[in-house]
Amino acid sequence: MKIVAIMAGGMDGPVESGRIGEVVAARGATLQWFYRRHGDPLPASCDGYDALIVFGGEPSVHDPELRDYFDALGQLIRQFHDAGKPVLGSCLGSQAIAYAFGAEVMPQGFLEYGFTPLQLTEAAATDSLLEGLPATPVLFEMHSDTFALPSGATLLLQGEQIAHQGYRIGHSTYGFQCHFEVTPAIVDTWTRRELIGNPARDQQQVAALVAQLQPDFDRFQSAQTEFARTVMNRWLDLVDAARPQQENR
Numbered sequence: 042m043k044i045v046a047i048m049a050g051g052m053d054g055p056v057e058s059g060r061i062g063e064v065v066a067a068r069g070a071t072l073q074w075f076y077r078r079h080g081d082p083l084p085a086s087c088d089g090y091d092a093l094i095v096f097g098g099e100p101s102v103h104d105p106e107l108r109d110y111f112d113a114l115g116q117l118i119r120q121f122h123d124a125g126k127p128v129l130g131s132c133l134g135s136q137a138i139a140y141a142f143g144a145e146v147m148p149q150g151f152l153e154y155g156f157t158p159l160q161l162t163e164a165a166a167t168d169s170l171l172e173g174l175p176a177t178p179v180l181f182e183m184h185s186d187t188f189a190l191p192s193g194a195t196l197l198l199q200g201e202q203i204a205h206q207g208y209r210i211g212h213s214t215y216g217f218q219c220h221f222e223v224t225p226a227i228v229d230t231w232t233r234r235e236l237i238g239n240p241a242r243d244q245q246q247v248a249a250l251v252a253q254l255q256p257d258f259d260r261f262q263s264a265q266t267e268f269a270r271t272v273m274n275r276w277l278d279l280v281d282a283a284r285p286q287q288e289n290r
Contacts, residue, residue: 042091042092044065045073045117048077060221061222065273077110087120087126099235125283128214129215131220149185152184154183155183157179158201162196164197171198175268197209221268223265228254
């Protein structure tokens with residue numbers, strides 16, 4: 042399996058892809074990285090690739106200075122989707138997929154950070170990735186933007202403060218607002234890079250959020266890791282299932 046991996050933000054893919062990268066490697070698949078910050082051009086098409094993952098990051102899809110980039114990324118997302126090749130988006134990636142399908146991405150007015158109780162929808166009970174998983178997972182979040190649900194999308198995961206937390210378009214295009222892939226080390230890196238010492242953030246609030254991290258990791262990380270590994274293995278099963286169809290065309 043050869044998977045396009047898009048990094049629109051400042052993350053180091055092999056180090057910060059967490060459980061997503063771990064499961065991909067365990068399955069013998071390859072992530073081919075494309076970094077916006079390095080000026081990497083996006084792939085011209087989906088030809089030669091089996092799937093697409095769009096990772097998270099600090100940019101906003103609605104940033105006017107990045108409109109050309111996210112327009113081009115949206116076209117690539119649609120190419121993979123239209124070709125029947127699975128697509129997965131994490132956080133910013135879920136927003137980029139929503140944007141690609143014509144939905145609005147906008148500021149939500151606050152930072153959603155830390156382990157957050159979520160709820161699987163009724164549709165998730167028969168979904169290829171989420172069937173049989175716990176109905177109320179507690180998963181890590183770190184985002185200040187949200188999105189409208191694209192037309193025709195199926196809502197799979199919802200939250201109390203931010204309703205749109207996970208969705209599917211068609212058979213194998215998925216967006217997850219949460220960061221189910223994280224480890225404590227990854228969250229520490231993100232927090233130091235984006236929150237601690239950032240004059241745009243209330244540092245008392247940041248300190249309180251950071252203080253809650255360790256007890257929450259102790260309580261929720263085992264279940265989150267199981268959730269991540271299950272979802273990723275099932276998504277890669279979709280990639281495997283789609284490959285013969287592509288080869289026979």
